[in-house]
Amino acid sequence: MRAVLEGLEQRHGTALLTQRTRQVVLGSYVALVVLLLIGGLQLQAQSSSGLLPVLVRVLPLVLFFPTLYTRRPRGHAWLAFVSLLYFMQGVMLATLPGKTWLGLLEVVASLALFVSSMLYARWRSRQLRG
Template identity: 40%
Template sequence: MAKTPKPLPALEWLQPRMKLVRSLSLLSFVALAVLIVTWNLAFADLHGARVGVVLAIQLVPLALLAPGMLMGSPRAHAWLCFVVNLYFIQGVLAAIDPARALYGWLEAVISALLFCTALLYTRWCFQYQRKLAGEGN
């Protein structure tokens, strides 16, 4: 038995949702970067490690995806869904430590929001592109 494909949503339905989740994903992306920088510069006890090295290690994955995020690339948003899991794990591990609990919870919540919004943007953007190409009419 052939499975009938699910119809694609209308363009009028997709457009405002894409704009909203893209805005939320960019806001979450910037908030995560600002949180990491602020924590490491002002509050983190690095036990003698160089702040620049720690920031470089933590921000390189985000910096690699930043151009695609700013351009609105759905592929960059899809890759971000994989990368942001590292920050979520780091946040959960930090939340266990009472000295870093606030930072950990903020990082986990922001990265979860970033994951959800990037995933929705990716899905809706590809549906939008398929609909523009004439599929599902």
Template identity: 35%
Template sequence: MAKQKKPLPELSWLEPRVKLSRALSLFNYVALLILITLWNVAFADLHGARSWVVLSVQLVPLLLLAPGIVLGNARAHAWLCFVINLYFIQGILAAIDPARALYGALETIISFALFCSALLYTRWRFQYDRKLAGEQ
């Protein structure tokens, strides 16, 4: 017995969700970049390490995906869902340290929100594109 395909949602239902999830993804992406930069430049105690080295190591994974995120590429958002887990884990670990608890909590919340919005954007964007191509 063959499994029947579930019908795709209508374009009128998908379009506002794609726009909202993309806007939330961009907002949380920029918020995470700003949080990491601000923390490492202004507040972090790096114990003599060069701040630009620490900052570049932390930002490189996010910045590699920047062109795709800015252009609205669904595959880049899907890859972002994998990469963002590193920042979620870093936020949890930072939240345990009393000196970095606020930073850790903010990083955890922003990375979780970014994961959810990027995941939803990926799902809805692929459905939207399939519906535009004429798939039922």
């Protein structure tokens, strides 16, 4: 795997790879937030707990917004680890009747966020080192 990533770096350069992975990070981040809002609003409609289900689902991702804005590699690595929580939640949702599509979409978005965040952290830190 390391040889493949180093080959990509030599072929395309870290600047281009960093730019492309950042685009995927932002796209998957937005997709995951939208999916979490949809799931939270559906859950809120079923119970009378107010906006708490929406807040509990979206707040951990919203806390990483400054990291995305400042483009810090370490923050992107932490975002990748937090996205695995949403992967587990998506797998659990996929087992519920009537929520399979939402769970599978959440799994795909969280996996895309995980992979792209880790790659962005790798290539951005190498880019900053020089």
